[in-house]
Amino acid sequence: RAHPTDPAATAAVREEPALTRDATPRRYLMCAPAHFEVTYSINPWMDPSKPVDLPLANTQWEDLRDRYRALGHTVELLVPRPDLPDMVFAANGATVIDGRVLGALFAYPERFAEAGAHREWFRANGFTEIHEPAHVNEGEGDFAVTASYLLAGRGFRSSPLSHDEAQEFFGRPVIGLDLVDPRYYHLDTALCVLDDAADEIMYYPGAFSPGSRSVLARLFPDALLAEEADAAMLGLNAVSDGRHVLLPQAAVGLLDPLRDRGFEPVPMDLGELLKGGGSVKCCTQELRA
Ligand code: ARG
Numbered sequence: 001r002a003h004p005t006d007p008a009a010t011a012a013v014r015e016e017p018a019l020t021r022d023a024t025p026r027r028y029l030m031c032a033p034a035h036f037e038v039t040y041s042i043n044p045w046m047d048p049s050k051p052v053d054l055p056l057a058n059t060q061w062e063d064l065r066d067r068y069r070a071l072g073h074t075v076e077l078l079v080p081r082p083d084l085p086d087m088v089f090a091a092n093g094a095t096v097i098d099g100r101v102l103g104a105l106f107a108y109p110e111r112f113a114e115a116g117a118h119r120e121w122f123r124a125n126g127f128t129e130i131h132e133p134a135h136v137n138e139g140e141g142d143f144a145v146t147a148s149y150l151l152a153g154r155g156f157r158s159s160p161l162s163h164d165e166a167q168e169f170f171g172r173p174v175i176g177l178d179l180v181d182p183r184y185y186h187l188d189t190a191l192c193v194l195d196d197a198a199d200e201i202m203y204y205p206g207a208f209s210p211g212s213r214s215v216l217a218r219l220f221p222d223a224l225l226a227e228e229a230d231a232a233m234l235g236l237n238a239v240s241d242g243r244h245v246l247l248p249q250a251a252v253g254l255l256d257p258l259r260d261r262g263f264e265p266v267p268m269d270l271g272e273l274l275k276g277g278g279s280v281k282c283c284t285q286e287l288r289a
Pocket of ligand 1: 042043046086089091092111140141186188189276277278279281282283
């Protein structure tokens with residue numbers, strides 16, 4: 001029997017080294033929920049008769065912002081406007097790749113003015129290539145960036161015509177995906193990019209049409225497939241820096257599958273913002289240099 005300090009013995013009992021993942025520093029744009037409210041309903045999560053605990057919403061949002069900073073990321077801030085209660089969902093205001101900004105055009109009048117607030121921020125912060133869109137697109141709500149593609153949701157918010165517009169502006173192949181379940185009205189409620197350097201994603205198949213499911217299976221055969229119970233907690237509304245995956249804490253079924261792939265899940269409580277139909281990703285727009 002080998003002595004316990006014998007390197008051969010140690011090697012035999014040591015667990016297989018976990019796949020290591022590298023985080024890359026990110027720059028995010030967020031907007032505090034200072035005026036968050038559910039006064040209208042434009043998705044099935046929103047019930048104006050359910051009160052929102054505003055101080056709690058703010059604390060939860062601050063935890064998210066602080067967590068990004070603690071992980072070494074940069075968080076830029078938009079000034080919240082009292083007339084725009086959904087402005088906290090900053091992901092919807094634009095899509096930025098290679099420093100080029102595709103502005104948003106919102107589907108509902110309640111959110112129209114957010115697009116201008118975003119464009120103003122970009123102009124004031126040194127972005128020069130800003131495209132004002134002709135067709136409805138709700139920013140990163142419906143656009144997801146992988147290494148090879150721009151995945152683009154349609155069916156509830158963004159117009160299919162916005163897909164061509166985005167492809168032309170960014171010069172990246174757009175893959176149109178049909179969303180069919182109103183609970184998953186934005187692409188980012190049903191799909192999350194885990195590693196944007198390697199086309200690795202997780203998604204909930206039930207949110208997509210049969211044809212779109214086949215497209216996803218063909219392009220991402222190794223994707224992590226989420227169960228309905230986790231999708232229903234908006235578990236796919238997550239943000240990954242390549243290593244840490246910040247996700248709604250109720251989506252407990254995603255924790256082990258993420259760990260098995262070498263990711264470090266970071267559960268967050270954004271329960272008050274869920275009343276508006278959004279969570280981690282909705283609150284976070286990524287500014288890709
Ligand atoms: N209440 C907002 C809406 O319905 C929520 C937006 C959530 N954002 C997102 N990226 N899915 O427009």
